Amino acid sequence: MIKEVIVVEGKDDTVAIKRAVDADTIETNGSAIGKDVLARIKLANERRGIIIFTDPDHAGERIRKIVANAAPGCKHAFLPQEKAYYKGDIGIENASPEAIRQALSELRTETDAIQGEITLEDLMSVGLLVHPSAAERRLELGKLLGIGYANGKQFYKRCSSFNITKEEFYAAVDQLGYRLEEHE
Known part of the structure; x- marks a missing residue:
């Protein structure tokens, strides 16, 4: 079980994460992150820590910035675009369990x-x-x-x-x- 809560964009990302590792997730529901979701992320960061694991695209980077600003000191997992690509779509949900585990093994902490x-x-x-x-x-x-x-x-x-x-x-x-x- 991963101690930290993994912040992802949507339900399909949660399914992909759970195929790869035993972890809890919080879904941002895309880039329109609500105040209630940010409050849950902040609480998770204070209690367990969080790992931001968003899609390797422009929207994912925007979400990463919003969450990182709300939860200083969090960890980041990055997935290369080619490991998240399937039939014209880029997203964590397209990654293999091995690619997800690899990204989670190479976490970076922002200071x-x-x-x-x-x-x-x-x-x-x-x-x-x-x-x-x-x-x-x-x-x-x-x-x-x-x-x-x-x-x-x-x-x-x-x-x-x-x-x-x-x-x-x-x-x-x-x-x-x-x-x-x-x-x-």
């Missing part, structure tokens, strides 16, 4: 870090910003670091808030071969 180790210069030096392949690089590096895909500004924020170290960052960069010649 209130004002300045993490990773700088904008680090992101620039490996082509994560202002580079023709920046979005693709952030997608792949986000998978390796377990922080999901994000635009440049959000990727920088996630590196800080999830306390990604320079060692961890550059090990992943090296694994993907993303160092740019002019910065080596």
Whole structure:
């Protein structure tokens, strides 16, 4: 049994989670999260902790931000889009039990870090910003670091808030071969 309560978007996500692990869930019922649902999430976070596990799409990221703002210090699980894709639909409900268990084994905890180790210069030096392949690089590096895909500004924020170290960052960069010649 997973101690924390897993916050998901809907009933189909709950079914997928329960196929993979023994856990309790709270459903946000999409991006129109009501006050009563946020109150339940806050209470669950205080009593047991929560894991935010939303779909790897724009709506899921919006829900993740709303819930994370309401429940500071929560944990995050990220699922790559290709593991959540089925017949044109992206969602946790499409993921295999193995993919769900994998995502839940690589949790990240958000902190209130004002300045993490990773700088904008680090992101620039490996082509994560202002580079023709920046979005693709952030997608792949986000998978390796377990922080999901994000635009440049959000990727920088996630590196800080999830306390990604320079060692961890550059090990992943090296694994993907993303160092740019002019910065080596």
